[in-house]
Amino acid sequence: MKKLTTILLAMAMTLPLVACGGGNAGNTNGGNTNSGSTDKHTHVEEVMPAVEPTCTKTGLTEGKRCSECGEVLVAQETVPALGRTTESGTCERCGQSFGDWRIDYSVDDFNQPTDEWYITEDEYLVSTFSNSATTNSKLYANVMADLDDNVMIFLYEYGSRQVKNSSERYWDEYNITMRTPDGADHKITGTMYCGDDRVNIDDAYIDEVLTALKGEGNVMFRIENADRTVESYMIEVATSNFAELYNAEERMQQPPLEKKLSGCYNWVCTKHFPAISGTFRHRLSIREGCTMKEPSLWTLFSDTGDPMAYLLYRAGSAGR
Structure with a gap:
């Protein structure tokens, strides 16, 4: 009777170890620990993807866990937030x-x-x-x-x-x-x-x-x-x-490609008050995409390349 009691006690102590990834009887398979009972379990690795940190939020390194039992095999580690590239201006990372x-x-x-x-x-x-x-x-x-x-x-x-x-x-x-x-x-x-x-x-x-x-x-x-x-x-x-x-x-406001326009044109500068006017008798650099509807708002360029807005129409036209 005493011998039977001893056997039953040993079995009772072993039962809690019959679980997924449980036990520690020294049976291993590819580095994964199997149960100490006859019910053995081999972990199926599942990657826990890394999370990239942002300027304000922390990230995580890549980790691994068992897809069947959920046991974490390789713990993820926290990666610190990157921080802003500037405190006064536009952040080069996030654009804010x-x-x-x-x-x-x-x-x-x-x-x-x-x-x-x-x-x-x-x-x-x-x-x-x-x-x-x-x-x-x-x-x-x-x-x-x-x-x-x-x-x-x-x-x-x-x-x-x-x-x-x-x-x-x-x-x-x-x-x-x-x-x-x-x-x-x-x-x-x-x-x-x-x-x-x-x-x-x-x-x-x-x-x-x-x-x-x-x-x-x-x-x-x-x-x-x-x-x-x-x-x-x-x-x-x-x-x-x-x-x-x-x-x-x-x-962003740089003018597009220019085209040349020859002829005699009257103009009124809309950037001055009171308005000033005159006549161009030379070739003009005109912003591409303008139409010849008269009068029209054109962007002309001075000798130094500075853009100037003008209300432009052909000399002798109705808008004169």
Whole structure:
């Protein structure tokens, strides 16, 4: 009886090991451990695919498990997230842009986006303004640059009341001091046209302002009404990712192949106010794809290769 009890006890201790991949009796097959009983199991390897890490998410190395019992044979290891390639600009890995500036597009009369892009800040600049009634009060401001190389500044006194020119006859002129990160002060001017709601940097200084915004550090502007000198606005602009966005859009706007056009044409330049006009009597470089419907908007190129928009029609035509 004692011998029978001993045999039954030994069998009871062995039963839990009769399972898939269980046991440890030393029977192996290709490195896989089989059960210690007569019911043997050979693992069927299944690959657990690797997961590539991204800028913000971790990844996994390749692993292996048994497709029948689920036992993990080769554990997957965590791969750290890669991180952004830049904190101010466009990440080279994921293409996402970071910084204080963003690209947006003008809309048409149906509120649909057009291909006319502009660059503006993600958030309003918070600064101060002063006039005869207040000193260093809250000012919200917004700087914008568009595909026509216009640079505009929108001003909101007390954070809500937009500065506008309500006159139908007179422009508001502004004297502006732009201080660049090197400490240099640049004297420039701006204009708010009749019925307008923004200070337009005058053409003679646009390149100077764009160069500053494409640089590094913060650019400061002190904007003073030329007629009412007690009316002034102080804003500080972080250049951040402006250069990267502007240069990328500028490359996309490069004109296609040019074609030559000979003849005598009258023209009106649509980029100037008041409009100027004249006559071309030489060969012109015209953007390919333009039609000869008159008058038509053409893009001509100056001797330096700079594109200029003109309303162009043949001399002597009805549009003259």
